[in-house]
Amino acid sequence: MMMSPAAGGRLSPISVPGPQVVCTDLTLGYGSGRPAVEGVSLTLASGSLTAIAGPNGAGKSTLLKALTGQLTPEAGRIDLGGLDRRALGYLPQQTEIDRSFPICVAEMAAMGLWQRLGPFRAIGRRQGAAVLQALATVGIADLADRPIAALSGGQMQRLLFARLLLQDARLILLDEPFAAIDEATAAELIGVIRGWHEEGRTVLAVLHDLDAIRAHFPDCLLIAGRMIAAGPTHRVLTAETLGRARLAQARHS
Numbered sequence: 001m002m003m004s005p006a007a008g009g010r011l012s013p014i015s016v017p018g019p020q021v022v023c024t025d026l027t028l029g030y031g032s033g034r035p036a037v038e039g040v041s042l043t044l045a046s047g048s049l050t051a052i053a054g055p056n057g058a059g060k061s062t063l064l065k066a067l068t069g070q071l072t073p074e075a076g077r078i079d080l081g082g083l084d085r086r087a088l089g090y091l092p093q094q095t096e097i098d099r100s101f102p103i104c105v106a107e108m109a110a111m112g113l114w115q116r117l118g119p120f121r122a123i124g125r126r127q128g129a130a131v132l133q134a135l136a137t138v139g140i141a142d143l144a145d146r147p148i149a150a151l152s153g154g155q156m157q158r159l160l161f162a163r164l165l166l167q168d169a170r171l172i173l174l175d176e177p178f179a180a181i182d183e184a185t186a187a188e189l190i191g192v193i194r195g196w197h198e199e200g201r202t203v204l205a206v207l208h209d210l211d212a213i214r215a216h217f218p219d220c221l222l223i224a225g226r227m228i229a230a231g232p233t234h235r236v237l238t239a240e241t242l243g244r245a246r247l248a249q250a251r252h253s
């Protein structure tokens, strides 16, 4: 049985492993000019841990937005293995988060429970303890009452991870989870990601740091407006494929 620390740090079962995700011949764009991504097909195996790499403007975030349903494909198909989109976990880039929203750290983390409780159901004592435990897991229990506007970038990233822990999603999509945070924080958050992988969740993360991908992500997709290479990381991130990606991106831009 797979175990999850999501419910307050105590191990609890996740009954079904992460879904297999299949994208077929996807074309994605923003309605003007050339598509951001063309003809991309990919398969994420159930329980796989995959990084998306590629140059700036390659379409990495665009691909995640299509998987979350924020962007409708111009062509092609996305199959989330029967998962309800509302049940997937998504960590957006920090620039997409409105920090002026007047809520505190614990309240924002508790949003991870909405899928199970509904947004208007009061948080009970058990859920309150789970929120505090999730904050402790990412090292910010002492900040529970602080307004989110008063967090540093690294503290905000830890909070977003706490919200994901509480959400307990079987499919987790992360957009640049280590951007603008220090090495110690990144190392702790990588530990959380590895935990999700060990529990059998399907995890997909956009990352710029190729060394971090090589060290922690068994599988990798390399894109540059189209798919350049996909598969085991050591075969995807080679001098040859990275050269091809740079060339393809220069032609695409």
Ligand SMILES: Nc1ncnc2c1ncn2[C@@H]1O[C@H](COP(=O)(O)OP(=O)(O)OP(=O)(O)O)[C@@H](O)[C@H]1O
Binding pocket: 030, 036, 054, 055, 056, 057, 058, 059, 060, 061, 062, 063
């Ligand atoms: N909201 C948008 N409206 C119009 N075009 C967009 C929008 N978002 C992204 N694009 C364009 O789509 C293309 C892919 O962008 P995307 O953000 O997916 O790339 P990325 O690989 O995540 O880049 P980076 O590594 O720089 O974050 C780029 O040409 C970008 O300018």
